[in-house]
Amino acid sequence: MDWEQLDLHPRIIAAVNKANIKSAREILTYSVVDLQRVTQLSVTDIQRLQKAVSATLQKDAVVTALQMYREKTNFPSQHLKLSLGCNVLNNLLRGGLPLVGITELAGESSAGKTQFALQLCLSVQYPVEYGGLGAGAVYICTEDAFPSKRLQELIKQQSKLRAEVPADVIHKIRFGDRIFIEHAADVDMLTVCITKRLPILLLRGQIRLIVIDSIAALFRCEFAARDAVLKAKHLQTLGAKLHHLSSSFTTPVFCINQVTDTVKETDSVLTHCGLQERKVLPALGISWSNQLLMRLMVSRTQRTAPPPHTGSILRTMEVIFAPHIPQSTCYYVIDMEGVKGIDGEGT
Structure with missing residues (x-):
């Protein structure tokens, strides 16, 4: 020096x-x-x-919370959010997905987790004034093939789902050309993708959203119960790498997670009758939970939605934890146009 x-x-x-x-x-x-x-x-x-x-x-001067609130344009990661493509769902999440940090969406099969991921991959491509980030997304598949057919259906329905966006803006976006798909068959491949390939796309400004579908699949396959310590170490390393990319490029990370069953005995009478209460929890345990900024859970109910969504299955999204949102829930449906929240049904 x-x-x-x-x-x-x-x-x-x-x-x-x-x-x-x-x-x-x-x-x-x-x-x-x-x-x-x-x-x-x-x-x-x-x-x-x-x-x-x-x-x-000292690179950055100390600022107060009041400064950050008043000078919103100088602190975009604190105020901007990535829209979910639905005003009701955005209201539940106070604007959408935070730009820095890992958001997890957990739930059972058929709850609609992949539908949310696809909708976010389209939403991120909109200009900032319409809730997007003006860039593409990378979609990492770890178990199933990428749902290309469903993506094309959603692209065709964007003008209906996003009626508030001028038609000429939608027509200018080449949705299918800005989603980069990667398949990771094991933890090593996932690590290479995150450390080697994603930084290139981020540096070029081609993507502003990272989706992993799903985070649990690889770890459940590769690590047995006796490998809990090793699994925790890998999860912490993976979380640190994702956090680094997210904070360095102001890019949301959206991870889909599976759930595990837990059985709870309710009372002596029901237990005597052989009845037990079933509950599901997100997979991967506390090692992974500690890496998350926000955890959401979705589930499918046995009820049908009210008009004008008659015939659609009613589903729920619940905020489990987040630093800026209280625990709350919202109902939603999935139709040809995409995922839609229902006003007045949440708590």
């Missing part, structure tokens, strides 16, 4: 050079006593040196 750039007395700079200290960060690794020993400077001079070095290393 060029110590001459610091606002320090030449005597202090000369002492640092004589001590052969090469970097500003190295200064902060020493205690005051150690710096005195190697530089022969007084305590007052050492404090001046540390203060000057700290000011140099």
Whole structure:
């Protein structure tokens, strides 16, 4: 480091050079006593040196919460959200998916998890003023083939689902050309994809959404119960890599997760009759839960939706945890046009 750039007395700079200290960060690794020993400077001079070095290393000034709220354009990751393509669902999530962090969607088969992922892959391509990010998405499949037919159906129905968007804006977007599909057959392939391929697309500005469908499939196959510690280590490493990409490129990460069954005995009478209460929980345990910013759960009910969605199965989305949203639920349906929340049905 060029110590001459610091606002320090030449005597202090000369002492640092004589001590052969090469970097500003190295200064902060020493205690005051150690710096005195190697530089022969007084305590007052050492404090001046540390203060000057700290000011140099501090890249961003401290801001208050009020500043961040008032200067929204300067802090897009705090205020912008990725739309789910439905106002009711956006209201549930206070605007949509946060731009930084991992959002998990867990649920049983047929709850509509993949439908949400596909809809997000289309929504991210809209301009910012319509809830998108003006870029494409990468869709990583770990178990089933990519649902290309369903994607084409959704693309054709965008003008109906997104009626608030001018038709000319929708027609200009080449939805199918901006979704990059990757198949990962094991954890190693998934790691290579995240560490090698995704950064290239992100650096080129081609994508602003990462979808993994599903995160549990590979870990359930490759790790037995006795490998819990090793599995936890891999999950933590994977989560750290995804967080790094998300924060570096202000890109949402959307992970679909499977669920596991738990059985709870309700009371002695029901237990005696052989009846037990069934409950599902997201797979992968606490090691994975600790990597998440937000967890959502979806489920399919036995009820049909009210008009004008008559004939569609009613489903529920529940916010399990999020730093900015209380626990809450919302009903939704899935039809030819996509996923649609239902007003007045949530709590």
